[in-house]
Amino acid sequence: MQSFDYYEVKTLREAVEILSSGEEIRVLAGGCGILLLMKQKVYFPQALVNIKKIPGLNYIRSENGEVRIGTLSTLNEVKTSYIIQEKIPILSEALEYVATDRIRNMATMGGTLAHADPNSDVAPALLALEAKVKVLGRDGEKEIPLDSFFQNYYETTLQSTDVIKEIILPAPSSGIQGTYARFQVRKAMDKPMPGVAVLVGLEEDGKTIRLARIALSGVGNTPIRLKEAEEFLKGKEDHPEAQEKMASMVKEKIDPVTEYHYSVEYKREMAGIFIKRAFAEAYRRTISLGRKRS
Amino acid sequence: MLIEGKFLVNAPRQEVWDFLFDTERMAKCVPGVEEVKAELDRSYSAKVKAKIGFLSATFHLKITILEVKPPDRLLSLFEGKDNIIGSTLKQTNTVELLSISPSETEIRYKSDVTLLGKLGTLGRTVIRGKATQMMKEFSEAVRKEIEKVARGNTDTREG
Numbered sequence: 001m002q003s004f005d006y007y008e009v010k011t012l013r014e015a016v017e018i019l020s021s022g023e024e025i026r027v028l029a030g031g032c033g034i035l036l037l038m039k040q041k042v043y044f045p046q047a048l049v050n051i052k053k054i055p056g057l058n059y060i061r062s063e064n065g066e067v068r069i070g071t072l073s074t075l076n077e078v079k080t081s082y083i084i085q086e087k088i089p090i091l092s093e094a095l096e097y098v099a100t101d102r103i104r105n106m107a108t109m110g111g112t113l114a115h116a117d118p119n120s121d122v123a124p125a126l127l128a129l130e131a132k133v134k135v136l137g138r139d140g141e142k143e144i145p146l147d148s149f150f151q152n153y154y155e156t157t158l159q160s161t162d163v164i165k166e167i168i169l170p171a172p173s174s175g176i177q178g179t180y181a182r183f184q185v186r187k188a189m190d191k192p193m194p195g196v197a198v199l200v201g202l203e204e205d206g207k208t209i210r211l212a213r214i215a216l217s218g219v220g221n222t223p224i225r226l227k228e229a230e231e232f233l234k235g236k237e238d239h240p241e242a243q244e245k246m247a248s249m250v251k252e253k254i255d256p257v258t259e260y261h262y263s264v265e266y267k268r269e270m271a272g273i274f275i276k277r278a279f280a281e282a283y284r285r286t287i288s289l290g291r292k293r294s
Numbered sequence: 295m296l297i298e299g300k301f302l303v304n305a306p307r308q309e310v311w312d313f314l315f316d317t318e319r320m321a322k323c324v325p326g327v328e329e330v331k332a333e334l335d336r337s338y339s340a341k342v343k344a345k346i347g348f349l350s351a352t353f354h355l356k357i358t359i360l361e362v363k364p365p366d367r368l369l370s371l372f373e374g375k376d377n378i379i380g381s382t383l384k385q386t387n388t389v390e391l392l393s394i395s396p397s398e399t400e401i402r403y404k405s406d407v408t409l410l411g412k413l414g415t416l417g418r419t420v421i422r423g424k425a426t427q428m429m430k431e432f433s434e435a436v437r438k439e440i441e442k443v444a445r446g447n448t449d450t451r452e453g
Contacts (some may be wrong), residue, residue: 026348030321037415038348040412040415041379041412042349042379042412042413042415042416043348044378106449118348118419118420118423119419151422152347153346153347153416153420153424154346154347154349154416154420154425155346156350173370184355220423221423221427257419257423257426258422259418259419259422260418
């Protein structure tokens with residue numbers, strides 16, 4: 001590994017100052033993405049700023065109808081959190097698929113988002129939940145909706161001097177349930193193709209769709225939310241024709257490329273199939289939740 | 295890794311063909327190109343920067359024209375290395391021009407890309423996706439550049 005400068009900081013502000021002092025200075029949190037690239041001699045930073053020892057950035061709080069996750073919370077901490085399992089189980093479900101326990105014990109929520117892997121399991125769930133990313137930069141704090149956060153392969157709207165502070169999730173209102181489903185060729189350690197998150201909320205009649213949120217990963221250069229298909233589902237009931245139309249809208253919207261295991265046509269087809277499966281499961285869970293209540 | 299596509303340009307075929315050999319204008323259309331120099335014997339040298347997220351590679355390329363059949367078909371070979379990451383690129387390109395009408399030409403391209411070395415760490419999906427994206431950007435830039443000049447020529451003729 002090529003030599004580089006290493007800083008440990010006590011505050012995020014200090015991290016921003018160091019990041020502003022030169023080119024190719026990167027944040028180190030869990031290290032699961034960046035250290036791998038450095039060890040493989042693909043990336044050579046001038047310096048790393050370790051934020052892992054900053055106190056107070058590892059938390060999961062529920063307040064004012066929102067769940068706030070500190071940037072240094074590890075994936076396993078989020079996955080097993082009582083708050084997440086109770087209020088946002090779809091996130092816990094998606095995290096179950098990420099890598100292994102050893103990696104989930106190291107990787108942080110902030111780092112996972114900043115890494116912007118197009119084949120992320122976490123991103124579709126967070127997109128469907130309408131998450132926002134709170135960032136500290138040279139000009140102070142700002143909140144970025146996740147919808148506009150991912151820009152391209154491993155690229156986000158983050159500036160080189162920005163650090164993620166926390167992830168804000170509006171907890172879905174009662175009566176909304178969802179699911180995360182994915183396909184992969186091998187079971188262990190494979191990336192999703194596709195990864196699909198669906199949330200469904202029903203009207204009081206217990207069958208008409210009041211709200212639908214759909215997000216996908218693994219079928220394009222970034223994880224994406226599919227608002228057209230969501231709008232289409234509003235006011236409809238679960239019906240094979242509606243499912244087919246939703247699936248064809250999704251297949252049309254995505255822009256996959258051919259790769260070793262999958263052709264473009266296969267990817268589109270699988271995206272359609274998994275959207276339908278995830279939707280059916282989310283719809284079933286929402287109905288079942290309604291029944292439990294009444 | 296095969297990347298292919300086609301796009302329509304509002305210009306006569308001969309104009310499009312001439313454009314392919316206009317080093318300066320052509321270079322402006324290549325995403326990440328930093329310099330291009332015409333060498334002897336139907337070859338060029340170029341420096342092209344490719345960026346994926348915060349990773350970047352700079353390829354020093356030798357471009358050789360292998361076969362020319364004016365104004366229909368051009369076969370070229372790109373070969374080069376990125377010395378920092380340590381990756382080698384070999385790309386064979388076929389460009390075919392099809393006259394759709396006296397003022398419209400379809401450009402068909404087919405590139406067989408072999409990328410060896412550590413950039414492959416990022417995975418085939420990402421590399422192919424990025425390459426496809428760069429080809430789309432290139433196609434769009436070529437279309438705009440050719441049509442800008444073609445429009446200028448028409449204006450001059452009409453004026």
